[in-house]
Amino acid sequence: MIGDGIGIGIVGLGGMGNLHARSVRELGATVVAGADLVSERRDQFADQFGARTYETHEELVVDEAVDAVIVATPNRFHEPIAVSALEAGCDVLIEKPLAHTLESAERIAEAAAQANSICMVGFHNRHAASMAMFDEQHARGRFGDLTHVEANYVRRRGVPGPGSWFTSPELAGGGALLDIGVHALDLALYALDFPEVVEVSGITRTTLGTSEEYADPEGFGDNWETEAETYEVDDSVSAFIRCAGGQTISLEAAWATNREESMDFRVRGTQSGAQFTIGDTDLQILEAGTAGCDHYADVNLSGDSTMTGYSEQDERFLEAIATAGVPETNTVEEALTVQRVIDAIYRSSESNRTTQLAESPTERAVQLD
Known part of the structure; x- marks a missing residue:
């Protein structure tokens, strides 16, 4: 083995x-x-x-x-x-x-x-069946040029228990964005072959997790005591990312928000599109054609149910x-790019304006010279 x-x-x-x-x-x-x-x-x-x-x-x-x-x-x-x-x-x-x-x-x-x-x-x-099938179809040119990714990782109610390391800025560094939004963001950049990111606009919010009347019907966060615990991290984020080649990414991530939960991942291409649930084993390909008459052609691929990644x-x-x-995959360089985009989202939210990725240490050293 x-x-x-x-x-x-x-x-x-x-x-x-x-x-x-x-x-x-x-x-x-x-x-x-x-x-x-x-x-x-x-x-x-x-x-x-x-x-x-x-x-x-x-x-x-x-x-x-x-x-x-x-x-x-x-x-x-x-x-x-x-x-x-x-x-x-x-x-x-x-x-x-x-x-x-x-x-x-x-x-x-x-x-x-x-x-x-x-x-x-x-x-x-990246290694779930849905993404593996997408990768193969993309390699065959089925989608044409990829133009936009809609990446969602949204829970209706799913804040980890206050007092755990997840809600501590010192231990986690952030909230929903760094915990679950990072999955959707990485997958979007990966689908687009990690293009150069030129501009980021984002808003992070801390709204529901600090409420004394926070409803947790499924008991996701154990021992919920808002008054007794510290909660200083984001519980939702909305971001838009523009890349040098014209590709764009829209990101929605939340531990808690007043909408239906979603892990939908949608990719638009010039020839066809794709959609699936993050981490799932099925993939839907969306196409249109003119043979016989103008028509839509939706193809459903069902992958290995044990291949969760x-x-x-x-x-x-x-x-x-x-x-x-x-x-060849899951490299530190790719993860650092994801981290730089996350940092830019937080800085954009703090400044209430669009921002660029922070300079790398090498770039900063060159400028200082």
């Missing part, structure tokens, strides 16, 4: 850490170590995977059995863990987003560029390690 002989260490033993551990084990890798500050999580992880456990990532990255590290912690801690792992010679997979701030993301990218190791970022929706993403990571090759 692709993961044979690869020792994996997981930092952050919550839901995502355990998901990755199960995934890489099914792909043949060995889960040799885990790290988490919470002793109960360490004990459960050790029992389930037969792995050594540590309280800190510093101990894990120097474990000689660890070949690769998967980072599944709150966003603020991505940088110190990833940098330590890269400096220790480990390959690294970082859960999305790359970091909690653009500056932190840039430091990770710099460390990855200097390391002789693989570094990838966890945008699993998580396993496929981890398989790409293990393949890159096994072949010592340069990753």
Whole structure:
């Protein structure tokens, strides 16, 4: 199997850490170590995977059995863990987003560029069946030139519990945009082959999550106590992104808003269009023709129902390690572009005007010279 002989260490033993551990084990890798500050999580992880456990990532990255590290912690801690792992010679997979701030993301990218190791970022929706089918049809030229993407990741009510790291600006760096909007944004840029972004306009809002009468019919956020908890992050965002080649992206993301939930992803092309639900396994292609008479031609493709993206993403990571090759997807460079657009959306909202992407450290250094 692709993961044979690869020792994996997981930092952050919550839901995502355990998901990755199960995934890489099914792909043949060995889960040799885990790290988490919470002793109960360490004990459960050790029992389930037969792995050594540590309280800190510093101990894990120097474990000689660890070949690769998967980072599944709150966003603020991505940088110190990833940098330590890269400096220790480990390959690294970082859960999305790359970091909690653009500056932190840039430091990770710099460390990855200097390391002789693989570094990838966890945008699993690229590998769901819906997107895999879109990629193949796009490669065949079916859509013509892609012109616009409508990307939605909207919950009607789905704010993570206040007091958790998700609603802490210090730990998360942002709210709905950095948590779920990042998935839709990455997928949109990926669909368009990461064109140069020239202008961003965005508005972030904090409206429903701070209400003392917040209704949570499905109990998404446990132990809701608005008065007792800090909530200083965005719970919705609307953004418009213009690219150098004329392509555009409209983004809607929300933890909570007074509209129906939606994870609709729609792509317009000059020959045909496509739409699907983010992370789903079906794809609809929208075309029109004149044969016989003017008509619409809608084609529905049904993909592998087990192909949700998580396993496929981890398989790409293990393949890159096994072949010592340069990753062809989920690269740090792509994740840094996503982070720069997110930063521009926040700055646009703060200034109430359109903005451009922040200069990279290299560009800033050139200007200073």
